Every structure is written in structure tokens, then in C-alpha cells.
Amino acid sequence: MAGSWREFWNRDSAIYVNDRHRTLHYAGLAEEVAALVPHRRASVLDHGCGEALAAERVAAACARLHLCDGAPRVRAALDARFAGNDRVSVLAPEDLPALADASLDLVVANSLVQYLDAAEFEACLVLWRRKLARDGRLILADIIPPDLSALADARALLAFGHRGGFLAAALAGLARTALSDYRTLRRSLGLSRYGEAEMLARLAAAGFAARRLPRNLGHNQARMAFEARPPA
Template sequence: MTASWREFWNRDNPIYANDRHRTLHYAGLAREIAALVPHPDAQVLDHGCGEALSADRVARACGRLILCDAAPRVREALARRFAAEPRIAVMAPEELEGLAEASLDLIVANSVAQYLTRAELEASLRLWRRTLKPGGTLILADVIPPDLGPVADARALLAFAGSGGFLGAALLGLARTALSDYRALRQRLGLSQYAQADMLALLRAAGFTAERRPRNLGHNQGRMAFTARVQPPEAARPA
């Protein structure tokens, strides 16, 4: 039996219904992340990037893109896929500790918070706060509120599948997921959930100014996304 979320993501799993689902998912995220890049020379971190199939699109919008994922198998595939892309670097989470202070303009952590304990999230927030430049931005997305369950997630997936042309595969995929160890792992380890006020409090305690975004990244609008900024020194001083 799979012992941890990291182990689950480090092997084949039933999360994506088919290749079309996977391709549309990552293409949409890349489009949204590229639109968040503040300027062409920006230093960007995609923390918890997954397969990042369309990361080259984000790389074209910035000066450097760091792809970080906890699963060694995923990182190896990323390194092979983007070996010829000089703007893309692949790192393990432990390697991020070596990043220089105030060296990043944008950090995107999409579908990450639910797989971390509260203590792990607080440690990540400290790391992200340290590595962001004054004026830099953290986008913390796909945060699960306490009142959102698997049924709502399934409805959001089926709506995405209907518009994306893979509805039949999505129905079969939901059945596979229900019979896989994902369901058992979710019941055993759980997914961390946060109310809006709780997440805003965590972000502000870590030294950010923060607000909820009008839309989540990706297809599931039942989940939440937050913009957290590091204030420049002049903005922090009283008038």
C-alpha cells in the first residue's frame, strides 16, 4: 500500500482520465501562470509543478523558471523534457533552501497546500517569503475549503471534461480512482483544508499582505486561490 502522498505522485496513478485530460490541464495552467509573470526578466518558481507539460510557454514569458516537485520520478522526466530549454531549471524541494534571499519575482504553488501538514505549510511560507523580492508575489492556489468534498470535485472534473471533449474517459477515470489506493490514501492521510479567514491569517503571519483571488487556477472553481505579496520597504513605512 502507498505510504505517503509523495510516494503516490512518484508512480503511475489514475488522476488523469487520459492524455487529453493531462494535456488540457497543464496547457491551461501554463497559460494562467504565464499571464501572472510580471516582466520578461522575472525569476519564477513553480513549486509543486507536477508534469508541467507546457512549462516552455511559461519559460518564454520570463527570464528563468524553476520547476520544483517532490517526486523524483517526476523531476527526472522534467529534466529530460526540458533539457534543451536554458531558461528552465528542475529542483527538489530541499534544494530550494539554497536559493538566494530575495531572488524571486513570482512563486506559484498550485495544488500544494492540501498535501502538506499545517506545520509543513508554515515552513514553506517562511521559505517563500525569504526568497521573494520586495514587491514579489506568491500565488497559492487550489486550496480546499472545509465544506468542499469529493463529490464537488467530481462535478467540477465532469464539467471540465464535457467542455474538453473527454467526458467518457472522465467517467471511467472516476471509477478507476474510486477503486485505486487514492481513495484509501485520502481517507488515511487526509487532505489539508483551510477556511478563507484561516488561510489569510497564515499568510499574514508569515509576513505577506494577502487577499483571496476572484478565481482559482485551473478548472475547479470550488477551490480557492490567494495572492500574497511582499511589501517593498517604502510601502511598509508609515506616511
């Protein structure tokens, strides 16, 4: 049994109920991230990228795509997929400080912050602020509000399953998740949650001008997304 979130993500998990769920999740996310890329010469960091099954779509929209994940198993698969592609680099979190300061036009951290404790999140904010170009943009997405229930997350998954044609698998997957390591870790380690005002205050304290975006990335619109920029 995994004893940390990094160990959990370093092996197969019950988060995706079937291959269709996984494929649709990453395809939709890639389209949304690609739409955020400011120009074709941009350098982009996807921090906490996961399997990034549709990362080719993002790479086609920019000049350089850095895929960063904490799980060695995930990075090995990404390395194999993008071997020989000089527009894509695969990085561990400990590699990020070596990126040139002020070199990134876009940083996306989707479904990452909830797995970081307060000190880890603060360290990431400092790092992102240093690596962003003066006119760069940080997108934090899938932020969990303090009062969001697991039932609301389940309803969002079922709605996604209905739209995507995997509703039966989503129902079965929810039952599996209830018995999985994910539920155990969620109880023991918890997930970091932030209200809108608290997140904006944290971003301001880290030197960003920030706002909440009208919609979250991905299917769960009960969660939040924020845009942060270095001040003009």
C-alpha cells in the same frame, strides 16, 4: 501501495483520466501562470509543478523558470525534457533554500498545500517569504475549503470533461479513482483544508499582505486561490 503523498506522486496515478485530460490540464494551467509573470526579466518558481507538460509556455514569458517537485520520477522526466535549456532549472524541495534570498518575482504553488501538513506549510511560507523579491508575489491555488465535498470535485471534473471532449473518460476515471490508492490515501492521510479567513490569517502571520483572488487556477472554481505579497 503508496504510504505517503510523495510516494503516490512518484508513480503513475489515476488522477488524470486520459492523455487528453492531462494535456488540457497542463496547457490551461501554463497559460494562467504565464499571465501572472510580471515581466520578461522575471525569475519564477513553480513549486509542486508536477509533470509541467506545457512549462515551455511559462519559460517563454520569463527569464528564469524553476520547476520544483518532490517526486524523483517527475524530476527525472523534467530533466530530460529541459536538458540544455539554460532558462529552466529542475529542483527538489530540498534545493530551494540554496536559491538567493529576494531573488524570485513570482512563486506559484498550485494544488500543493492540500498535501502538506501544518508544519510543512508553515516552513514553506517562511521559505517563500525569504526568497521573494520585495515586489514579488506568491500565488497559492487549488486551496480546498473545509466544506467542499468529493461530489463537488467530481462535478467540476465532469464539467471540464464535457468542455474538453473527454466526458466518457472522466466518468470512467471517477470509477477508477474510487478504487485507487488516491482514495485510500485521502482517507488515511487526509487533505489539508483551509477556510478563507484561516488562510488569510496564516499568510498574515507569515509576514504577507494577502487577499483571496476572484478565481482559482484551473477548472475547479469551488476551490480557492490567494495572492500574497511582502508588505510595502
